[in-house]
Amino acid sequence: MQMRGSLPSSPNAAPYGNTGKIMSDKKFDTTEVIFEYCRELFEDIDFTAAREWKDKKAERKVVGYMPVYVPREIIHAGGMMALGVLGGGENMEVIHGDAYYQSYICRIPRSTIELSITGRLDFVDAMLFPSICDVIRNLSGMWKLMKPETYVRYFDVPQNYRDDLGGVYYVNELKELRSGLEEMGGVRITDEALRRSIAVYNENRQLVNAVYDFRARTPWKAPSPEVYLLMRAGMVLPVEEHSELMRAYLAAAEAQERPMRDNCRIVLQGSFCEQPPLNLVKSIEMAGCYIVDDDFMLVTRWLLDDVPLAGDPLENLSAAFLHHSVETAAKYEPVAAEKGKFLINMVRSRAAEGVIFAAPSFCDPALLDRPMLANAIDKENIPNIAFKYAENSGQMQPIREQAGAFADSIKLWSGI
Amino acid sequence: MKKTAPREAIKELSMLKQKEMIASNYEKLTSAPQTGARVVSTYVPGNLNELIMCFDMLNNLPEINAIQNGMRKKSGGMILEAEKRGHSEDVCTYVKSDIGYMAKGAIAPNGKPLPSPDLLLLSYTGCFTFMKWFELLRDEYGCETVMLQVPYEGDGKVSKNMRDYVVKQLKQEVIPALERVSGVKFDIDRLRENLARSAKAEDDFVWIMQSAKNTPSPIDAYFGGVYYIGPIFTAFRGTEDAIDYYKLLRGEIEQRIALGKGPITPEGDLGEEKYRLVVEGPPNWTSFRDFWKMFYDEGAVVVASTYTKVGGVYDYDGFRHDPSRPLESLAEYCLGCYTNRNLPERVKMIETYMDEYNADGFLTNSIKSCNSFSAGQLLMMREIEKRTGKPAAFVESDLVDPRYFSASNIKNRLESYFQMIDQKRRAGGSTRAA
Ligand code: SF4
Ligand code: SF4
Numbered sequence: 001m002q003m004r005g006s007l008p009s010s011p012n013a014a015p016y017g018n019t020g021k022i023m024s025d026k027k028f029d030t031t032e033v034i035f036e037y038c039r040e041l042f043e044d045i046d047f048t049a050a051r052e053w054k055d056k057k058a059e060r061k062v063v064g065y066m067p068v069y070v071p072r073e074i075i076h077a078g079g080m081m082a083l084g085v086l087g088g089g090e091n092m093e094v095i096h097g098d099a100y101y102q103s104y105i106c107r108i109p110r111s112t113i114e115l116s117i118t119g120r121l122d123f124v125d126a127m128l129f130p131s132i133c134d135v136i137r138n139l140s141g142m143w144k145l146m147k148p149e150t151y152v153r154y155f156d157v158p159q160n161y162r163d164d165l166g167g168v169y170y171v172n173e174l175k176e177l178r179s180g181l182e183e184m185g186g187v188r189i190t191d192e193a194l195r196r197s198i199a200v201y202n203e204n205r206q207l208v209n210a211v212y213d214f215r216a217r218t219p220w221k222a223p224s225p226e227v228y229l230l231m232r233a234g235m236v237l238p239v240e241e242h243s244e245l246m247r248a249y250l251a252a253a254e255a256q257e258r259p260m261r262d263n264c265r266i267v268l269q270g271s272f273c274e275q276p277p278l279n280l281v282k283s284i285e286m287a288g289c290y291i292v293d294d295d296f297m298l299v300t301r302w303l304l305d306d307v308p309l310a311g312d313p314l315e316n317l318s319a320a321f322l323h324h325s326v327e328t329a330a331k332y333e334p335v336a337a338e339k340g341k342f343l344i345n346m347v348r349s350r351a352a353e354g355v356i357f358a359a360p361s362f363c364d365p366a367l368l369d370r371p372m373l374a375n376a377i378d379k380e381n382i383p384n385i386a387f388k389y390a391e392n393s394g395q396m397q398p399i400r401e402q403a404g405a406f407a408d409s410i411k412l413w414s415g416i
Numbered sequence: 417m418k419k420t421a422p423r424e425a426i427k428e429l430s431m432l433k434q435k436e437m438i439a440s441n442y443e444k445l446t447s448a449p450q451t452g453a454r455v456v457s458t459y460v461p462g463n464l465n466e467l468i469m470c471f472d473m474l475n476n477l478p479e480i481n482a483i484q485n486g487m488r489k490k491s492g493g494m495i496l497e498a499e500k501r502g503h504s505e506d507v508c509t510y511v512k513s514d515i516g517y518m519a520k521g522a523i524a525p526n527g528k529p530l531p532s533p534d535l536l537l538l539s540y541t542g543c544f545t546f547m548k549w550f551e552l553l554r555d556e557y558g559c560e561t562v563m564l565q566v567p568y569e570g571d572g573k574v575s576k577n578m579r580d581y582v583v584k585q586l587k588q589e590v591i592p593a594l595e596r597v598s599g600v601k602f603d604i605d606r607l608r609e610n611l612a613r614s615a616k617a618e619d620d621f622v623w624i625m626q627s628a629k630n631t632p633s634p635i636d637a638y639f640g641g642v643y644y645i646g647p648i649f650t651a652f653r654g655t656e657d658a659i660d661y662y663k664l665l666r667g668e669i670e671q672r673i674a675l676g677k678g679p680i681t682p683e684g685d686l687g688e689e690k691y692r693l694v695v696e697g698p699p700n701w702t703s704f705r706d707f708w709k710m711f712y713d714e715g716a717v718v719v720a721s722t723y724t725k726v727g728g729v730y731d732y733d734g735f736r737h738d739p740s741r742p743l744e745s746l747a748e749y750c751l752g753c754y755t756n757r758n759l760p761e762r763v764k765m766i767e768t769y770m771d772e773y774n775a776d777g778f779l780t781n782s783i784k785s786c787n788s789f790s791a792g793q794l795l796m797m798r799e800i801e802k803r804t805g806k807p808a809a810f811v812e813s814d815l816v817d818p819r820y821f822s823a824s825n826i827k828n829r830l831e832s833y834f835q836m837i838d839q840k841r842r843a844g845g846s847t848r849a850a
Contacts, residue, residue: 100794102812104506104784109791131568134544134755134787140570141759142792145799154570154758158581159540159547159563165588169567169581176577332540332547332563336554359504364787367504368511368548372555374502388506 028248031226031256038229038245041236042278045092045115049236050083051123061185064121065128066112066136067273068330069302070155071174071317076197076239078181078189083124084235084299087111090277090392100142106362107390108274109139116146126151126184128177132273132330133365151184153177159332161322170321174314194313202306204239207246209301212293214250216350219290220260222253228281231297261288264410267352268294269343269373270359270366272328276389283396284356288407292350295328302326329369340376347382353410356403357386383410428680430665434646437661439526441651445474446528454598457533457553460727462541462566462750464590466610466654466737471598475651476533478553482513484525486701486816494520495817508785509817511549518556535597537590538563542726542755543788562593566750572761574751582747608739610654611746615736620662621648622731627669628719629773632689634672636679638718639708642699649727653737681712690715691837694769696762696796697781697789698723700813703821707813710823710830720769722762725754732765755788763799770804776837778808779830785815807840809833 028034041049054060061080065072072082088094088111096117097110115121127150129140140154156173158166178189211230215222230249234242266289275296284291304324308316327333327342347355355377359366370386377384385406387399448455454473458464460480468475485491494516495509501519503512522530536559538550547563554561564585567578591602624644628637635641644665652658672678678686682705693711695718700707711718729735729752738745754762770778778800782790794810801808811829814820 100792102782102784102790102794105787105791129570132544135791137544137568137570138759138787138792141762142795144758144760145763145795154568156567156570159565160585160589162588165581165584166565168584169577172577176575329548332565333551334561334563336551336558336561339551339555362506364507364545365548367507368545368552370504371502372551375555388504 028245029252031249031252034245034249034252035226035229038226038233041233042089042229043091044236045088046120047083047123047236050081053081053238054123059186061125062123063126063128063181064124065155065299066108066130066132066139067297067299068130068132068328069157069299069325070128070130071177071321072239072299073194073197073201073307073313073317074174074178074189075181076200077193078178078185078187080125080181080185081238084297085112085115085121085124085127086232086235086275086297087391088115089275090279090394092392104362105135106274106360107392108360109135111391112139113142113146116143124150126153126181128153128155130155130330131157133363135364136273151180153180157321161334163319163322167315167318167322170318171314174317178314191313195309198307198313198316199309200239200243204234204243204246205301205303206306207243207250208234210250211246212301214253216292219263219265219292220258221256223258224285224291224294225278225282226253228278228296231300232275234300235297261290262411263288263290264354264407265290265292265350265352266354266356266406266410267292267343267347267350268296268356268358270329270357270363270370270386271296271389272298272330272366273363274360274391276358277391277393279396280358280389280393280399283400284403287400287403288411289354289356289403292352293346295326298326298328329365340373343373344377344380344382347377347380352382354383354385354406356406357384359386359388361388361390383413428668430661430668431643433661433664434643437647437652437657441474442524442526445476445530446524446526448474448531454534455531456535456537456594456597457557458537459539459541459546460649461543461753461755462539462564463650463653463727464537464539464564464586464746464750465651466607466614467586467590467594467746468537469610469654470602470606471594471600473535473594473598476530477650478514478549479510480650481517481522481524481530482510482816483701485513485517487704488525489702489818491516491702491816492818508545508549509815510785511545511552513816514549515552515556532557533559535559535593536561537593539566539750540564541566541750542568542753543786545788560593560597562589564590564750566756569751569757569761572758574748578751579744579747582750583743586743586746604742607742611737611739611742613656613659614648614654615738617648617653617658617662618730618736620659620666621645624662624666624669625720625724625731627673628717630673631692631774632676632678632686633692633717633719633773634669634677634679636681636686636708636711636718637724638695638699638721639681639704639711640679641718641721641724645724645727679712679717682708683712686712686715686717688715689717691777691834692717692719692773692775693777693779694719694766694773694775695721695723695779695781696766696793698726698783698786698815699781700783700821701816702818703813703823706823707821707826710827714830714834716830716834719773719775722754722766725765727753729754729757729765732768759792759796763796763803766796766800767803770800770806775806776841777806777833778804779833780808780810782810782812783815784812784820785817807833807836809836
């Protein structure tokens with residue numbers, strides 16, 4: 001890009017201040033306090049934490065992104081905050097959004113439009129719409145029509161995983177994204193800044209994995225509603241602050257004694273985009289199922305290993321995407337025999353006893369993938385059930401009953 | 417409504433020609449096990465027919481089978497079969513109809529079973545569901561699979577990176593797979609010849625679609641249009657047959673123009689042209705005739721439709737397959753298909769059609785199955801209304817699932833819509849066509 005040479009480097013190479021909460025006024029030393037804080041963030045559809053971060057310096061920019069994956073490292077390296085926009089959730093009343101979508105389309109785009117129309121995203125300077133499905137893809141165009149002043153990018157990713165094909169394409173896409181953000185933010189995103197940001201996100205991912213590992217080892221000590229909201233906090237907080245929060249949570253949860261229940265262990269699959277209401281997560285656990293792994297907010301765990309710091313940072317992000325990332329419905333599986341292996345390995349490595357497929361209603365990727373995954377795990381004799389939800393589902397009784405019956409059947413069979 | 421011709425189906429020569437072409441293609445496909453011909457399954461948008469022909473392979477298109485089954489009212493049972501096998505009621509019914517079709521033995525319209533494909537060629541153009549559909553098909557057939565990812569025009573244009581990526585995949589993935597499966601070596605000159613024939617047919621095809629600029633329009637660019645796109649969107653692009661078909665059709669339309677005739681309907685020539693519409697979205701196939709009748713009974717003619725651009729856009733920005741840039745032009749063809757263009761571009765295209773075809777209104781037939789088309793259509797409709805000042809309407813149905821076609825709802829909606837156009841005319845908002 002022409003402007004690159006003339007732009008100042010990102011004003012703060014380790015770009016984040018924090019919102020002031022974690023490291024100062026509150027003592028995050030118990031799971032209750034952390035959970036309460038996460039719940040506040042979760043319920044705050046005005047994104048106050050991100051607004052406060054932005055308000056601290058005039059040049060700060062906030063870049064919104066939708067599920068399922070964007071390389072947040074590039075945003076961070078520009079001194080900007082990556083803000084996960086996951087719809088309006090269970091408490092948002094959708095008034096305008098329904099005028100934009102037919103009844104047979106999932107809820108996340110309509111509540112996201114509602115967030116925008118009600119001005120709640122007005123402080124957001126750019127929006128990224130990842131390649132996940134045609135609904136989010138088309139939402140990128142709607143955003144262009146409705147918010148011409150915002151930098152909007154449909155973020156495409158390769159479905160061909162050869163370095164010389166998909167890799168070359170992807171590195172060029174990453175370069176375009178970098179140039180676009182540079183122009184929007186009036187900053188230069190250097191390789192050095194990128195490496196620092198990659199390190200910041202490597203650390204964040206390690207902590208996310210540590211929380212997931214901790215829960216899988218001792219699920220009674222890390223109830224899923226807590227882990228869920230802890231990860232949701234990562235969508236709306238500066239990454240450094242989220243890392244701090246996870247550290248604090250791990251220490252507090254480790255120290256706290258909690259009763260172990262006679263629950264079965266399940267993996268939850270299919271909830272990678274529109275997020276379930278908190279009550280759904282609670283209900284599953286209350287019905288007798290410990291969630292020992294899931295695919296909520298995959299962006300936090302998309303890359304499976306640390307991204308190397310040495311070498312070209314965009315090439316490294318690309319290689320990580322191509323060769324070390326999760327298998328999920330938004331990605332093509334080139335080898336037929338591999339379909340479902342990722343899920344099977346997850347079940348095995350987490351010592352899970354079953355899979356609950358929980359997909360948003362009308363979610364094509366999750367619902368089209370489900371029969372193939374179910375086939376694969378059936379062959380391995382892994383019990384599974386399926387249900388659908390919406391981010392604002394209120395009626396939990398049927399889900400509780402289904403999950404309860406599932407837990408009972410697993411216990412019954414494992415006892416034989 | 418008054419009609420000038422007898423109320424019986426008129427078969428023009430072009431229709432008979434197309435019927436023969438389709439029948440002979442099904443014959444070739446179903447006799448492949450005997451003739452040893454190799455079969456490739458691929459999708460309509462972004463299909464690489466000219467390239468496939470270089471390897472003497474036959475082209476089987478799952479959507480076309482779904483449409484055939486929809487029109488013959490067989491798709492409902494097939495969809496139920498797929499749902500019984502664990503497929504969600506929420507997902508695209510083309511996919512389910514196809515899965516149910518396979519489960520029921522995949523019998524072609526000639527009564528013989530279609531062979532399993534030797535190669536699945538996934539052109540991933542304009543729709544995410546295709547990718548999943550393909551994984552499902554692969555599960556079923558277990559044959560060799562090759563994918564061509566076609567990036568989406570998120571910024572409303574084709575970048576060099578996008579084009580290069582498609583060309584490289586063609587060279588390094590698709591062509592080697594076709595060579596392997598067919599045993600035929602790739603000959604770029606053969607491809608050039610096929611592309612030259614495509615371009616010839618495309619010229620006539622564009623002339624035909626643009627004939628709807630006449631008043632009265634000699635064609636219906638939606639209900640008639642779905643027949644006109646048949647050869648160019650499917651197994652015939654790049655053949656002499658396609659050239660002949662479009663030449664023949666063009667001749668017939670020239671005659672209609674000379675005689676001041678409107679489109680042919682299933683009940684004969686349309687009488688007075690009362691409403692000129694631009695339509696967005698695919699049609700419903702299970703009640704195709706009933707749906708069409710709701711239009712021609714009211715004297716409504718579709719002068720341009722976006723569905724007829726789903727397998728390639730030839731009119732709007734003048735794209736032609738180009739023998740001098742064979743792989744690049746195949747890439748550009750794939751990239752430019754209608755649903756691979758972003759929403760602002762789709763809106764611009766419709767706005768242009770509204771203007772150039774002197775339309776009275778804009779109608780969306782929103783398809784439950786198809787997020788690729790449908791997500792965002794309500795906003796598109798409002799944009800078109802705002803930009804053109806012409807009235808717009810919205811009806812909902814499905815492609816091949818008869819459960820989602822409510823004739824009375826759609827009819828009521830259309831009737832009040834036509835009244836709305838009349839009112840607008842009386843108020844001076846829209847001049848009457850003709
Ligand atoms: S919930 Fe599913 S269909 Fe809806 S936007 Fe997300 S991925 Fe797309
Ligand atoms: S979603 Fe639409 S474009 Fe995609 S396969 Fe179904 S009908 Fe075709």
